[in-house]
Amino acid sequence: MSLDTVPKPIAGTSTFLDDRIGAGNFLKRNLRKVFPDHWSFLLGEIALYSFVILLLTGTFLTFWFKPSMGEVVYKGAYEPLVGVHMSEAYASALHISFDVRGGLLIRQIHHWAALLFVAGMMVHMLRVFFTGAYRKPRELNWIIGVLLLTLALLEGLTGYSLPDDLLSGAGLRITEGVAISLPLVGTYITFFLFGGEYPGEDVISRFYSLHILLIPGILLALISAHMILMWVQKHTQMPGKGRTETNVVGAPFYPTFMVKSGAYFLFTFGVLALLGTFAQINPIWLFGPYTPADISAGSQPDFYMGFLEGALRLMPAWEINFLGYTLPLSVLIPALVPMGIIMTGLALYPFAERWITGDNREHHLTDRPRNNPHRTSIGISGITFYGILWLLGANDEISSTFHIPLYTTTEVGRVAIFVGPAIAYFVAYRMCIGLQRRDQETLLHGVESGVIKRLPHGEYIEVHVPPAEDLAALVQGKKRIPAIEAAPDGEGVPPKGMRNPLGRLRAKLSETYSADSEAISLDGHHGDGHGEGHGHAGVGAGDETKAIGH
Amino acid sequence: MTDNPNEINPGEIEPGESPRVPRRVIGTPPPRGGDSLLGPDAGARPRGDGNGAAAAHDAHPADEPVAVGEIKYPDPQSARKGERRASLLFLVTFLAGIGFVASYVIFQVGSVERTATSNLALGGSLAVALLSMAAGMVVWARQIMPKYTLVQQRHPMASSPEVREDVAKTFIEGANESGFLRHKMLRRTLLLASAPLGLLPLVLLKDLGPLPGTSLRHTVWKKGLRLMVEGTRQPIRAADFNSPGGILSVVPEGHEDDLNALAKATLILIKFRPEDLKPGVNLNWTHDSIVAYSKICTHVGCPAALYEQTTHHILCPCHQSTFDAADGAKVIFGPAARPLPQLPIGVDNEGYLIAQSDFNVPVGPSFWERGDAEAEARGQA
Numbered sequence: 056m057s058l059d060t061v062p063k064p065i066a067g068t069s070t071f072l073d074d075r076i077g078a079g080n081f082l083k084r085n086l087r088k089v090f091p092d093h094w095s096f097l098l099g100e101i102a103l104y105s106f107v108i109l110l111l112t113g114t115f116l117t118f119w120f121k122p123s124m125g126e127v128v129y130k131g132a133y134e135p136l137v138g139v140h141m142s143e144a145y146a147s148a149l150h151i152s153f154d155v156r157g158g159l160l161i162r163q164i165h166h167w168a169a170l171l172f173v174a175g176m177m178v179h180m181l182r183v184f185f186t187g188a189y190r191k192p193r194e195l196n197w198i199i200g201v202l203l204l205t206l207a208l209l210e211g212l213t214g215y216s217l218p219d220d221l222l223s224g225a226g227l228r229i230t231e232g233v234a235i236s237l238p239l240v241g242t243y244i245t246f247f248l249f250g251g252e253y254p255g256e257d258v259i260s261r262f263y264s265l266h267i268l269l270i271p272g273i274l275l276a277l278i279s280a281h282m283i284l285m286w287v288q289k290h291t292q293m294p295g296k297g298r299t300e301t302n303v304v305g306a307p308f309y310p311t312f313m314v315k316s317g318a319y320f321l322f323t324f325g326v327l328a329l330l331g332t333f334a335q336i337n338p339i340w341l342f343g344p345y346t347p348a349d350i351s352a353g354s355q356p357d358f359y360m361g362f363l364e365g366a367l368r369l370m371p372a373w374e375i376n377f378l379g380y381t382l383p384l385s386v387l388i389p390a391l392v393p394m395g396i397i398m399t400g401l402a403l404y405p406f407a408e409r410w411i412t413g414d415n416r417e418h419h420l421t422d423r424p425r426n427n428p429h430r431t432s433i434g435i436s437g438i439t440f441y442g443i444l445w446l447l448g449a450n451d452e453i454s455s456t457f458h459i460p461l462y463t464t465t466e467v468g469r470v471a472i473f474v475g476p477a478i479a480y481f482v483a484y485r486m487c488i489g490l491q492r493r494d495q496e497t498l499l500h501g502v503e504s505g506v507i508k509r510l511p512h513g514e515y516i517e518v519h520v521p522p523a524e525d526l527a528a529l530v531q532g533k534k535r536i537p538a539i540e541a542a543p544d545g546e547g548v549p550p551k552g553m554r555n556p557l558g559r560l561r562a563k564l565s566e567t568y569s570a571d572s573e574a575i576s577l578d579g580h581h582g583d584g585h586g587e588g589h590g591h592a593g594v595g596a597g598d599e600t601k602a603i604g605h
Numbered sequence: 606m607t608d609n610p611n612e613i614n615p616g617e618i619e620p621g622e623s624p625r626v627p628r629r630v631i632g633t634p635p636p637r638g639g640d641s642l643l644g645p646d647a648g649a650r651p652r653g654d655g656n657g658a659a660a661a662h663d664a665h666p667a668d669e670p671v672a673v674g675e676i677k678y679p680d681p682q683s684a685r686k687g688e689r690r691a692s693l694l695f696l697v698t699f700l701a702g703i704g705f706v707a708s709y710v711i712f713q714v715g716s717v718e719r720t721a722t723s724n725l726a727l728g729g730s731l732a733v734a735l736l737s738m739a740a741g742m743v744v745w746a747r748q749i750m751p752k753y754t755l756v757q758q759r760h761p762m763a764s765s766p767e768v769r770e771d772v773a774k775t776f777i778e779g780a781n782e783s784g785f786l787r788h789k790m791l792r793r794t795l796l797l798a799s800a801p802l803g804l805l806p807l808v809l810l811k812d813l814g815p816l817p818g819t820s821l822r823h824t825v826w827k828k829g830l831r832l833m834v835e836g837t838r839q840p841i842r843a844a845d846f847n848s849p850g851g852i853l854s855v856v857p858e859g860h861e862d863d864l865n866a867l868a869k870a871t872l873i874l875i876k877f878r879p880e881d882l883k884p885g886v887n888l889n890w891t892h893d894s895i896v897a898y899s900k901i902c903t904h905v906g907c908p909a910a911l912y913e914q915t916t917h918h919i920l921c922p923c924h925q926s927t928f929d930a931a932d933g934a935k936v937i938f939g940p941a942a943r944p945l946p947q948l949p950i951g952v953d954n955e956g957y958l959i960a961q962s963d964f965n966v967p968v969g970p971s972f973w974e975r976g977d978a979e980a981e982a983r984g985q986a
Contacts, residue, residue, distance in 0.1 A: 087670045089757040126862070132715045140862060153720050156709055160728045192762040225907060228868075229923060232905025232970040242817035242972050250814045252821070253868050253906070257814075289759060297673065303757050307670060311750050318742035325735035332728025347868035348835055348856060348900065350908045352922040367905070367940060368924045374942030376977035383971035385940040386905055419759060451925065461925060462938050 090312045091292040091305035095182045097319060102175030104323040105168045106278060112165040113267065119155055121147040122217065122263035124256040133340050141219075141344035144259045148218035148339055164331035169211055171327065173359040176204050184404070184434050186421035188291040190414075194405040196284045199277050201402045206274055211357055213266040215337070219259055222337070224345030225354045227258065229367070236386035254347060291421045294532020296525050300419050353451060362441050365448030366393045369468050393444055397437065404433075411564045413539035425494070426533040428487035429568050435483035436476040443468060443475050494530045497522050538569035670755035677752040687748025694741030701734035817974070822967045824857075824870040826948060831858040832874065832897070832958040840957040841874070843892055850914040851876040854900065857960070869968050871900040871908060872948055873919065874958070875930050881917065885933025890949035892958065897948040898934045899968040902926055904941035906970045919945065942971065943979065 061069070073079040090096075123143035129136045131146065132153040151158035180200055183189050189197035216227045231253045235245040250257030289303050298304050306312055330336070342351065356364055366389030373384040408430065409415065424431040446453065450464040501519035508516050522530070541562030543549045553562050679687065708726035713719060764772075785792055831840045835854040838861050846853065853874040860866035877894045886896055898919070902909045907923035917931040926941030928934040934945035946968050949961035965985075966978040 087755065089670050089755045132720070133717065153717070154714060156712075156714050156723055157727050158714075159720055159724050160731070163724075225923065228907055229905045232907075235970055235972045236905075238973050240973075242821065242974060245972075246815060246817050247810065247813040252865050254864050255814075288762060289757070297754075297756065301759050303759060304673075304754055306753075307755050311746055314742050314746040314750070318739040318746065321735045321739035321742070325732050325739055328728055328732035328735055332725060332732060345864075347864055347906075348854060348871040348908055350910050350922055352911060354907075354922060364924075370940045372926075372936055372940055372942040374971060376980075379976040380973055381971050381975040381977070382973075383942065385942050386970065389940070417761060451922070465925065465939075 086309040088308040089303045089305045090308055091290045093293055098182050099179035100319055101323055102172055102179055104320045105172035105175055108168045108324055108327060109172060112161045115161045116165060117267060119147055119151045122260045124259050144219040145344045160331050163336050164327050166336045167327050167330040173207050176207060185424040185431055187427060188421050189405045190418040192288055192417050196281055197405055198402055199281050201398060203277050205398055206270055208359055210270045211359055213262040215357055216262050218339045219345050220339040221342040221345050222354055225350050226356055233386055233390040236383040238382055291419050294420050294529055296528040355449060361448035362444040365444035368450055369447050411568050412537045414537040425487040425490040427536055428484050431487050432480045432483040436480040439479035440476045443471050498530055536569040538565040670757040672753050673756050674754055679748055684749050687744050691741040691744040694737045697737040698734045701730045704730040824963055825860050825866045826857055826870055826960040826963045828962050830960045833858050842956050843952045843958050844956055846876055849876055849878045852912045872897045873900045881931050883932035885935050887947055890947055892950050892952055897950045898945040901969040902941055903943040
């Protein structure tokens with residue numbers, strides 16, 4: 056059976072809506088909106104769907120959770136804690152876990168979804184970074200993304216403090232220790248946040264309203280803006296056959312992409328349900344109620360806070376006293392500097408790159424990471440920086456698992472945090488150049504066909520054939536990285552704006568950033584070191600193929 | 606959207622209408638009429654281009670997505686196979702959904718074991734239901750829907766210069782109409798009036814908490830207050846705490862449940878051999894080689910709870926600041942910058958350990974107003 060006319064109920068509703076808000080024009084434009092097909096474009100959707108699941112499961116949890124630090128005596132189903140004094144928040148979290156059917160499941164799904172939300176944002180962001188998809192006109196969406204990530208960290212922090220168990224209390228205590236270390240305002244901020252001295256009786260209810268209202272509200276608004284901008288500006292696409300800067304190639308939103316998206320949402324939810332069922336997370340009943348007098352060894356925050364924890368552990372004991380005031384650098388630097396470097400660096404990168412390259416064009420075709428080696432190396436360097444801090448956030452686990460002395464892990468980390476990113480930069484850069492050379496070779500010499508041929512004089516060769524059309528199109532998608540015009544004119548005078556120190560720095564950066572484009576050309580002509588008659592085989596089809604001299 | 610069938614099912618192709626119309630590849634199965642949004646008969650029919658009225662209304666006819674290349678319809682047999690597969694998966698979802706409701710009714714909670722069973726049943730059925738439906742939808746999209754590639758044109762994001770000019774003109778006109786620039790007094794008083802309004806929210810937040818004052822410099826410890834064992838709430842008789850290497854977590858008498866007090870006043874109490882004590886320890890503040898230190902780490906305030914008997918090291922599990930308990934808890938490793946403050950202790954006439962006074966320096970993490978309290982304390986002594 057197939058439809059010849061729009062079914063009555065749908066036609067009626069849509070006519071009603073169209074008469075009032077003119078939805079037809081919007082639908083006409085957007086039902087067949089084109090969505091490029093590439094697996095990496097689905098990473099952001101994981102974060103989006105996790106957010107939806109967080110809203111759903113979080114709402115469920117609020118029906119029972121009591122954000123109060125008032126003291127109660129536990130009388131619930133969890134035997135070992137019966138009769139113990141605890142906060143109402145912790146008691147209600149236990150109630151959700153043991154006395155509400157499905158409560159434990161939803162709590163665990165909520166926690167797993169929070170981890171997946173942040174993880175999804177991170178990998179999505181890395182995709183956008185390494186492919187250069189943040190370039191004009193998408194800088195605003197990139198900044199919204201950086202804001203989203205920052206807010207998500209804050210949302211996570213306020214969220215896992217809520218159950219008021221011993222572990223979450225340790226996190227809260229560290230938060231307080233960091234807040235109070237701020238120069239000038241630290242004590243005031245702390246007293247206003249906690250309603251007086253730590254821990255006070257207000258922080259849980261305050262974190263609660265931040266966690267369930269303020270931050271999710273902002274997240275929702277920013278996510279909507281993120282989606283709208285993405286929709287208006289259309290997707291980027293990987294270079295390939297038929298793909299240009301002025302078109303977008305892919306599958307239609309309705310019906311294919313719609314169904315696939317629905318399936319993808321269900322997959323995300325299903326996997327989270329599996330994790331919530333089989334992978335225990337944050338078993339608060341084992342930790343006991345919070346008291347500032349106790350802590351358990353091996354206290355770890357959620358993974359996305361690990362880099363801050365690592366930074367705190369790595370820092371040497373620097374503290375400055377002057378004129379009766381104290382500057383606790385051993386807290387301030389690790390709490391502010393890595394986060395500052397990463398978030399500010401991310402937010403400014405599109406603008407810095409535009410300044411360096413002088414590239415003011417719109418970009419809709421993404422770069423393959425190898426084709427912009429400096430950007431890729433900077434990204435890898437950043438990942439290494441983050442990764443070392445993150446690993447060091449678990450140095451006690453590393454120490455006990457691998458039987459390395461605890462202090463050694465810290466001391467190695469103190470060196471690695473500077474050396475690691477530099478090595479990573481170099482290695483990533485060489486790998487990019489190497490991959491580009493391989494691309495070049497693919498274009499110039501073709502790909503191995505697996506066919507061995509014996510020549511009349513007895514030599515064996517493998518026949519090389521031209522790469523498949525789509526592969527060739529992908530490889531040839533490499534574009535030269537633009538550079539600003541900085542060379543002196545005929546009379547040796549550099550262009551205006553390039554004469555001051557800042558201009559000279561810019562010219563130097565621009566030259567370096569775009570340098571490799573000169574070295575490797577992928578337009579099918581021979582680049583450096585490939586003179587004619589060089590002895591290398593050319594590309595041919597079938598019998599015309601010449602030998603690769605081995 | 607209207608119920609005009611042409612909106613969804615554009616009419617017949619008019620010959621020579623669009624050069625972009627790709628032809629259906631010979632040998633591929635014909636599309637079933639009306640099944641596709643692309644048109645009733647031409648598999649490769651670009652939507653919208655066929656609809657003369659729609660195209661005429663459209664400022665950018667090139668905006669319409671155009672199908673390029675081959676449109677692959679699944680052959681009826683594999684489509685039927687796909688349908689069977691998807692339906693099977695949807696049936697699994699249906700059963701798992703029923704199973705979820707059944708689990709909710711059957712498996713009650715109320716103990717650890719019963720909660721575990723309920724969690725397994727509910728979570729398992731939910732996961733199966735969701736994953737199976739997801740899989741069914743993928744089968745539907747991949748094995749029943751036609752595959753083709755659409756191309757849509759982009760336009761620069763920027764508006765045309767005429768539009769920009771027009772907007773700029775309107776803005777200037779409006780600004781002049783408003784008289785905001787001409788009427789200086791209006792403008793200045795308005796800005797003046799806004800300033801306090803902007804401050805109001807900040808003022809309102811003042812009652813979030815009291816001002817710090819000197820509260821961070823004191824704890825509840827005072828002369829005569831007994832040291833109580835954390836947890837058991839028993840006072841400690843000095844004569845009973847006599848095995849060297851022993852350690853106790855200690856809270857102030859009468860404040861055992863006061864978290865605010867505990868956050869600053871919790872102690873670790875360590876019994877040493879007299880010969881182990883080094884000069885860093887203030888011997889006047891010890892009793893019979895029992896030393897009391899603040900348990901609150903001077904880094905960010907975690908309880909420095911781990912003690913290694915042989916080396917006399919106190920280790921904070923949060924960031925691994927390590928203090929030498931035998932030498933005034935001075936820092937040996939880690940990010941903490943100051944030793945754990947020592948509390949002067951003695952015994953009352955019943956032989957129970959008591960505080961001699963409060964700490965002479967602020968305990969816990971450093972803060973701006975703290976200053977070098979240790980130097981000040983030394984100066985006073």
